[in-house]
Amino acid sequence: MTQALIIPRPDDWHLHLRDGAMMAAVLPETARHFARAIIMPNLVPPVVTSGDARAYRDRILAALPEGMRFEPLMTLYLTEDTDPEDLAFAHESGLIRAVKLYPAGATTNSASGVRDFDKVRGVLERMAEIGCVLCVHGEVTQGEVDIFDREAVFIDTVLDPLRRAVPGLKVVMEHITTREGADYARSGGPDLGATITTHHLVINRNHLLVGGIKPHYYCLPVAKREEHRLALRAAATSGDPSFFLGTDSAPHPDRLKEHACGCAGCFTATNTLSILAHVFEEEGALDRLAGFTSQNGPAFYGLPQNTETITLRKGGPVRYPEKIMAGEDPVTVFDPGFPLHWSVDA
Ligand SMILES: NC(=O)N[C@@H](CC(=O)O)C(=O)O
Numbered sequence: 211m212t213q214a215l216i217i218p219r220p221d222d223w224h225l226h227l228r229d230g231a232m233m234a235a236v237l238p239e240t241a242r243h244f245a246r247a248i249i250m251p252n253l254v255p256p257v258v259t260s261g262d263a264r265a266y267r268d269r270i271l272a273a274l275p276e277g278m279r280f281e282p283l284m285t286l287y288l289t290e291d292t293d294p295e296d297l298a299f300a301h302e303s304g305l306i307r308a309v310k311l312y313p314a315g316a317t318t319n320s321a322s323g324v325r326d327f328d329k330v331r332g333v334l335e336r337m338a339e340i341g342c343v344l345c346v347h348g349e350v351t352q353g354e355v356d357i358f359d360r361e362a363v364f365i366d367t368v369l370d371p372l373r374r375a376v377p378g379l380k381v382v383m384e385h386i387t388t389r390e391g392a393d394y395a396r397s398g399g400p401d402l403g404a405t406i407t408t409h410h411l412v413i414n415r416n417h418l419l420v421g422g423i424k425p426h427y428y429c430l431p432v433a434k435r436e437e438h439r440l441a442l443r444a445a446a447t448s449g450d451p452s453f454f455l456g457t458d459s460a461p462h463p464d465r466l467k468e469h470a471c472g473c474a475g476c477f478t479a480t481n482t483l484s485i486l487a488h489v490f491e492e493e494g495a496l497d498r499l500a501g502f503t504s505q506n507g508p509a510f511y512g513l514p515q516n517t518e519t520i521t522l523r524k525g526g527p528v529r530y531p532e533k534i535m536a537g538e539d540p541v542t543v544f545d546p547g548f549p550l551h552w553s554v555d556a
Pocket residue numbers: 226252317318319347428429430431458460461474475476
């Protein structure tokens with residue numbers, strides 16, 4: 211018996227498209243299934259001004275294959291020098307939907323991020339006034355804080371004080387990886403949301419480290435203990451509108467992942483929906499998949515839900531490529547470690 215599930219066309223509320231040949235390779239992988247995505251601004255150099263965002267949006271649209279539709283929802287990379295007037299202009303004109311906060315040095319291409327939070331207070335207050343969402347990479351960067359504790363410490367020492375200092379600011383905790391993250395997001399009221407990635411619903415830190423290091427499972431925030439993975443699964447499948455999908459699909463060439471100092475990022479765009487259907491079915495929550503992938507995100511961002519639908523169908527094993535090519539560079543597709551049976555109708 212084949213089982214089918216029709217859901218509104220999903221959106222991805224946290225996506226890395228990169229630029230150039232990599233963008234050309236990965237953009238169709240997302241546009242095939244997703245209507246819109248929040249596009250991360252951590253290019254080198256980063257997307258800082260409205261001019262940068264407009265030029266990047268135009269490059270994305272130019273790279274979109276004939277016949278595919280996709281709406282990039284642009285973001286600005288918050289720096290200590292961000293001009294609040296330029297930001298407000300970009301937001302009011304509909305060019306950007308959010309601003310991204312990277313603590314300096316926290317993750318891939320975050321060197322221009324924020325060191326001194328007092329320096330961005332004025333910009334954050336302006337954002338609260340105009341209703342612009344702040345997306346946050348929530349990890350502290352102090353060398354003395356253990357990498358597995360960096361998210362929980364960030365919540366207590368940075369995020370909570372920041373939200374108290376700037377009431378009314380809409381914040382998305384990006385790619386939460388801990389029970390503490392899920393609990394904080396759940397208790398934060400309507401101005402606080404959290405994205406959860408596909409891979410953090412599937413892997414814990416054992417998958418990364420036991421039996422040999424698996425560079426394609428290395429991402430930031432790093433996968434935590436099993437109890438945290440289970441807390442994320444409970445949150446994602448709970449139906450709570452605070453939680454929505456942000457795949458954080460983050461492609462890197464294999465030569466930089468399989469390296470003595472491998473880059474952080476899992477490339478999941480290709481098989482994300484098949485994996486999510488599998489996870490939600492395992493949790494007995496297929497009826498809540500649409501909320502997570504297609505409804506809670508637009509509601510948080512104040513955007514309409516997509517009117518088109520996609521059909522997921524359960525059948526024989528789903529085939530997907532082990533790697534895709536970005537120019538001459540192979541990029542490994544995330545391997546969930548189990549066969550997938552849910553496919554998306556073309
Ligand atoms: N998630 C990751 O491990 N990497 C992201 C950056 C980020 O989202 O932190 C990337 O740009 O590669």
